[in-house]
Amino acid sequence: xAGVTQTPKFRILKIGQSMTLQCTQDMNHNYMxxxxxxxxxxxxxxxxxxxxxxxxxxEVPNGYNVSRSTTEDFxxxxxxxxxxxxxxxFCASSYFGSAGEETQYFGPGTRLLVx
Amino acid sequence: AQxxxxxxxxxxxxxxxxxxxxxxxxxxxxxxxxxYVQYPNQGLQLLLKYLSGSTLVKGINGFEAEFNKSQTSxxxxxxxxxxxxxxxxxxxxxxxxADGLTFGKGTHLIIQx
Numbered sequence: 001x002a003g004v005t006q007t008p009k010f011r012i013l014k015i016g017q018s019m020t021l022q023c024t025q026d027m028n029h030n031y032m033x034x035x036x037x038x039x040x041x042x043x044x045x046x047x048x049x050x051x052x053x054x055x056x057x058x059e060v061p062n063g064y065n066v067s068r069s070t071t072e073d074f075x076x077x078x079x080x081x082x083x084x085x086x087x088x089x090f091c092a093s094s095y096f097g098s099a100g101e102e103t104q105y106f107g108p109g110t111r112l113l114v115x
Numbered sequence: 116a117q118x119x120x121x122x123x124x125x126x127x128x129x130x131x132x133x134x135x136x137x138x139x140x141x142x143x144x145x146x147x148x149x150x151y152v153q154y155p156n157q158g159l160q161l162l163l164k165y166l167s168g169s170t171l172v173k174g175i176n177g178f179e180a181e182f183n184k185s186q187t188s189x190x191x192x193x194x195x196x197x198x199x200x201x202x203x204x205x206x207x208x209x210x211x212x213a214d215g216l217t218f219g220k221g222t223h224l225i226i227q228x
Contacts, residue, residue, distance in 0.1 A: 004158075035218075040124060042205065042220035043159075090158055099166045101147040102209055104216060106158035 001026050004107035006091050012113045013081040021076040021110050023091030031094040032074040033104065034058075034066065036087040043090065049074055081114045088112070119208055121219035128196055129227050136191040136222045138206030146208045148189040149216060150180055153203040162204070165189065176200065201226045 007022045025032065030051045035043040045058030049068040063085060065077040074093075078085060091107040122137040140146060147166055151159040163174025170182040180191045189206060203223050207216040 040220060043218040092159075097166070099147070101164065101166050102216065103149070103161055103164065104159075106151075106160065108158045109156075 003027065004091055004093055004105055006089075006107035006110050008110060009108070010111045010113075012115060013078075014115060015081060015083065017081050018077070018079050019081070019112075021078075021089055021091075021112075023074045023076070023107060024072050025074075025091075025093040025105070026072065027093060027095065027105065028071060029093035029095055029105075030071065031096075031102070032068070033092040033094070034064070034074070034076045035090045035092065036060065036085075037090060037109075038087050046076065046089075078112075081112075083114050086112060086114045119206055119217055119219040121204075121206055121222050123222050124220065125223045125225060127225040127227055130198055131195050133194050134192065134196050134200075134224065136204050136206075136224065138189045138191065138219060140187055140189065140206070140208040146210060148180075148182060149207040149209065150174065150178070150189070150191050151205045151207060151218075152176075153205065153221075155202070159205060162191070196224070196226050198226050198228065200224060 004025045033048045034046040037043050044060045046064050047066040049055045052071050055066050089110045092104040094102045094104045119140045128134045149164045150162040152162045153159045163172050165172045165182045173179045178193050203221045205221050206219040209216045
């Protein structure tokens, strides 16, 4: 299993440009997440999905959109890039154990710089 | 809802010395507790987790953590650190089910030779 993969690894955008961050998992997990990580701030949840066709907002959804047409893919869309969206973006999928606990598996991240 | 506090943003220690990274959580319900590690330029990976039973949990790379319900803490320890342990460590409680994980702000462990 490749686990959770993300592309691209690094991208520079100009203000106002748009792009899609790709995320794919091959573990057949229903739950998937997008986080952003800024220095000293930990991880903040942008959007999440509990299954194909179902998405919901997290803590910081403004400026982003998501879709979930398949179990495997959960792309994150930035429509009008702003300098405040400079960050490292992590995608994760999760597995629920026998006790009901959720363990999340993370991709390697996408570094985005908006100038 | 969960909240979590990692009391130290940075912890410098000398190689082969012991280390403790502190984590306190607040919750009105039973929790599951996780520690994740993030090595430089990588994503997060699971270090260990507490579900129930023994309060001392052992994880990968010689780390362990102790669940203390009365103090609502889940501190991470290692008796002897190595240069390769240099990383960011995140504590994350969860209420289970669809509640998801709440990540702390992270503690940067810096190993000095």
